[in-house]
Amino acid sequence: MVLEFNRRFQGTPLSSRLKVIQGDVLKCDLPYFDICVANIPYQISSPLTFKLLSHRPIFRCAVIMFQHEFAMRLVAKAGDSLYCRLSVNVQLLSRVSHLIKVGRNNFRPPPKVDSSVVRIKPRKPLPSVSFKEWDGLVRLCFNRKNKTLGSIFKQKKVLALLEKNYKTMQSLQLTSDAETSEEKMSEDDVALLAHMVDDLNMETSDEKDDDEMEMDDADIVGEGRAFFKEKMMGILQQGDFAEKRASKLSQVDFLYLLSLFNKTGIHFS
Numbered sequence: 001m002v003l004e005f006n007r008r009f010q011g012t013p014l015s016s017r018l019k020v021i022q023g024d025v026l027k028c029d030l031p032y033f034d035i036c037v038a039n040i041p042y043q044i045s046s047p048l049t050f051k052l053l054s055h056r057p058i059f060r061c062a063v064i065m066f067q068h069e070f071a072m073r074l075v076a077k078a079g080d081s082l083y084c085r086l087s088v089n090v091q092l093l094s095r096v097s098h099l100i101k102v103g104r105n106n107f108r109p110p111p112k113v114d115s116s117v118v119r120i121k122p123r124k125p126l127p128s129v130s131f132k133e134w135d136g137l138v139r140l141c142f143n144r145k146n147k148t149l150g151s152i153f154k155q156k157k158v159l160a161l162l163e164k165n166y167k168t169m170q171s172l173q174l175t176s177d178a179e180t181s182e183e184k185m186s187e188d189d190v191a192l193l194a195h196m197v198d199d200l201n202m203e204t205s206d207e208k209d210d211d212e213m214e215m216d217d218a219d220i221v222g223e224g225r226a227f228f229k230e231k232m233m234g235i236l237q238q239g240d241f242a243e244k245r246a247s248k249l250s251q252v253d254f255l256y257l258l259s260l261f262n263k264t265g266i267h268f269s
C-alpha cells in the first residue's frame with residue numbers, strides 16, 4: 001500500500017490530502033513525490049530502493065527503515081567489510097546516511113532481526129555514465145572483491161567476454177560521437193536498474209567456486225588473444241589498478257577505471 005500525502009492542499013482536512021493507492025508497490029506506477037517515508041517489508045528492500053532511484057522526476061529525500069545488515073551495506077564505504085556491489089551502485093546514484101539503529105526489542109513481539117533507518121538523497125545531477133557499462137564493470141570486480149584486478153582481468157572467461165565485446169564494437173565501427181552519447185546515463189538507463197538488482201539484495205559471497213581461472217600463456221589462442229591480454233593489462237597499469245582490489249575502490253576509482261576501458265574501446269555491456 002502506498003500513501004500519497006499532497007502538500008499542495010495545505011489547510012484542507014487531512015482526509016482530502018491523503019490518497020491511498022492499494023497494490024504492490026513494485027508493480028504500480030508511483031505518483032510524483034518529493035519525500036518518501038516508509039517502513040517496508042524487508043524482502044523488497046533492493047528492488048524498491050532502485051525503483052525509487054529510477055523514478056522521474058527524481059525525489060528529494062527518502063527515509064526508510066531497512067533490515068540492519070542491508071542498511072549497513074547501503075552505507076558501507078570502500079575498505080569496510082560490508083562494502084559490496086549494492087553499496088557502490090546505490091552510492092553512485094545517491095548519498096546515503098545511517099540515521100538510527102532500531103533494535104529488535106523495540107517491537108512486541110521482537111522480530112528476528114535488528115533494523116536501521118536510512119536517509120537516501122539522490123545525487124543531482126546524476127553522474128554521466130552508462131549504468132549498463134558501470135554495472136558490468138562493478139559486477140565483474142565484485143565477483144571476487146578481494147582478488148586483485150590484475151588477476152580478475154586475466155581470467156579466461158573475462159578476457160573472452162571482453163574481447164568479444166571489443167570485436168563487436170569494432171565491427172560496428174562506432175564513431176567517437178556515438179560512443180560519447182552512449183556513455184551518458186539516461187532515464188531509461190536508470191530505469192534498467194530496477195531489473196538488474198535481483199541478486200543485489202543481501203549478497204554476501206565473495207569467492208565463487210566456478211571454474212574461472214587465470215589464463216596462462218599456454219591457453220592463449222593465437223597472437224590476437226595475447227595482444228588483447230596485453231592491452232587489458234596496459235589499461236590496468238596505466239591507472240595503477242593492477243594490484244588494487246574492488247573492496248578498496250571508491251566510486252571515483254570505478255568511474256576512472258571505466259573511462260580508461262571505454263577510451264580504449266573495451267565495453268562491459
Ligand SMILES: C[S@@+](CC[C@H](N)C(=O)[O-])C[C@H]1O[C@@H](n2cnc3c(N)ncnc32)[C@H](O)[C@@H]1O
Nearest residue numbers: 001002023024025026027038039040041042044
Ligand atoms: C513492515 S510493515 C509496515 C506497516 C506500516 N506501514 C507500519 O509502519 O506500521 C510492511 C507493510 O507492507 C505491506 N507490503 C508487503 N509487500 C508489499 C508490496 N509489495 N507492496 C506494498 N505493500 C507491501 C505489508 O502488508 C505490511 O503491511
